[in-house]
Amino acid sequence: MIWKTAWKNVWRNPVRSTVVISSITVGVFAGVFSVAMMEGMVNQRMRSAIDEEISYIQVSAKGFRTDYDPALIINNSGKIESAIKNTPGVTGLCERIVLSGMANTARKSTGVQIVGINPDQEKEVFSLFRKIMPGTGTYFEKETQLNQVLIGQDLAKDLNIIQYSIDSAKLSELKVNGIPGNITDRLSVLTGKRFGSEKLFVKKLKSMFSASEAARYGQLIKDKAWTFREGSRLTLTFLDKDNNQVGAAVRVTGLYDIYNNIYEKNVVFVKNDDLRKLSGIPNNSFHQLIVKINSIDNTDVISSGLKIKLPDLEVLSWKEIQPDLALLSEMTQIYYAIFMLIILAALAFGIVNTMLMVVLERTKELGMLTAIGMNKKKVFTMIMLESVFMSVIGGIIGILISMLVISLTAKNGINFSQYSEGFEALGYSAHIYPEIAPLFFAEVVVLIIFTGILSSIYPARKALKLDPAEAIRTE
């Protein structure tokens, strides 16, 4: 009967209860959806870092990672590789030669890390081969006379390998994509002109269009004006194993595009055999062995096992290579909990206020209930249940709306492409796919119930302090 009475009491003033429930719904939705967005971003960053950049575990000669001295190599790697491959949980291995050097074109030069790889092995460990930009080439799939290099899109921009130009075909495509005729007409004056950098092209667009036009159509025009000539050439210079400067002309086999601008600007890939010939690194010797494992949850166990197996080498897990990622992965759950607690704390004040009004309005009735024998525990329970009912209804509706919106947006994601430079400068994708662990919903429900109980304590204490004889006389 207490539960039934409390439930009916919630609907005694339907407008007020609906307002409170709605505020809880909005608060919970805002909290859960924000967490789903953050979780989506963090998971994308984690997956991207591990699948495309560092993998789970790296093995190198001691001290190599400090200054990338080319002489610090793993010699006769066969036995070591066998030991790694025989470790339970290891699902892939690839060998890398890593040299610091410069990438040069006639116009620009920039410092890069030149990574020698075996493309077939790499496919077992990394998914970078799936990140080749359409129309820019392949992942070392074509045979050429010159050595081949795979570079990032942003490095190509920095080296002015990517150019920007407009022609009649591109203008037609822009029209098909919804760019108004007056814009394409004005753009047609650029036909035949080439811009060596994105910066120059954007500057020109800004001089031709208003700020609102540039903001609305600029990205699409930029994407269409983008031009890359497959097989562009550049020169790589670096120190060989004996510290002699070596240079080689290479042909760009393709451009990769990931969510990390810094990585794109700094890491280029060539075939191991090509780099070995140029650098003098002996056969069966490498700078790094990259290890893929079956689950991220097994990282600590497997890396500890390898550290014991390979005491003369440096074995580092992804957490040690990128402590910021480890921190991100460990802190996010705490951060989400704090975030939800702040939202629920704000909502709790609204519930407390409502429940205080409830107690004030029902002074006479509460006095009567105590008079006829409803003990303090039951009065407290009734008021607490009213608060919990409102919290849970609002919370459940908020969670259901969140689930619906997350499922609707998870498929195609939410595109923040206008902020892509900012996102990718931090290693995040500007296309966010909200996602959330089912357990989080359970945690939120517990927090909501907890909020309802906490919010009822002060009003319920007020009710318990009522003197029944006095309360009954209240008008």
Add this chain to the structure above:
Amino acid sequence: MKVLELINVNKIYDGSEVHIQAVNNVTLDFQEAEFAAIVGPSGSGKTTLLNLIGGLDKPTSGEIIIDGTNLATLKSSDLIDFRMRNIGFVFQAYNLIPVLTAKENVEFIMSLQNWTRQKRDERTFELLKAVGLFDRMNSRPSKLSGGQQQRIAVARALASRPKFVLADEPTANLDSKSAATLLEIMEKLNHEEKITFIFSTHDARVVKMAHRVITLEDGKVVSDDLRK
């Protein structure tokens, strides 16, 4: 059989500026199945005396013994429980729970006492029939007249078969016809259920029907007439 005994009961409100003796050395006892009215002018101490008997207020001195239990010996939490099991209340303003139906209001105390659903239903239907509102059992108080609400309040007070029912001016808000109906029902239930009724009143019709009339003046019992 004696169900209630008051021995030298005093109630003094002692503030910084006022000193009021609301109940002055009252000694009374009530037997099973009495139908007693406490009368007196406004401010004579009727409501205070009922509050003391009902354990809603504590006497400054003296003893109130209900069915052998001295109320002064009970802790606050035990007193609430004691009220639930031994005393029924009927208030001047009905004081039903507005969100519950007539039936739910009647069975509320039985539910607090963890009666089974079957026993609750049997007793509730019995009382609703007795007060003539069986067909209105699913109506909320707002859909009932004042007289009907007070009849439901009487049914609620009797629901768990208390030792006695305290009614503070039960007819004060009722028209004469509703008041007469209520009094007839109360008297009938008093007779059938053998439950003591003690009510404070100004109403001459109530006084006329009472079997015993206790008159208070300035907190003192000035007369105690047993009529039947």
